[in-house]
Amino acid sequence: MFKIIAKVNKLLLPSFSKKQLDLSKATKWQTVIIGWRYYVTTRALDE
Template sequence: MKNGLFKVLSKFNKKMLPNYSQKQLDLAKATKLQKAIIGWKTWVTKNSLK
């Protein structure tokens, strides 16, 4: 159940949230919102792979 939820969230992230790795965003220059999005995407991805 929990794993399925994270898989759905992962698909949402891929479609709706920006991809900063393709934009070559420098983490030192990232805003707090950009860092929060990166953290959210990392957390969801980590949990969907379990």
């Protein structure tokens, strides 16, 4: 299930690594998105 969510995230959510986002300057919403993508990615790799 997390693999499917990870694919949807990749399509819908912005990629901050491609934009060279500095994590210390990220807004709250950007850190929430980064945290969500990290959580889903780690769970997808565990499956």
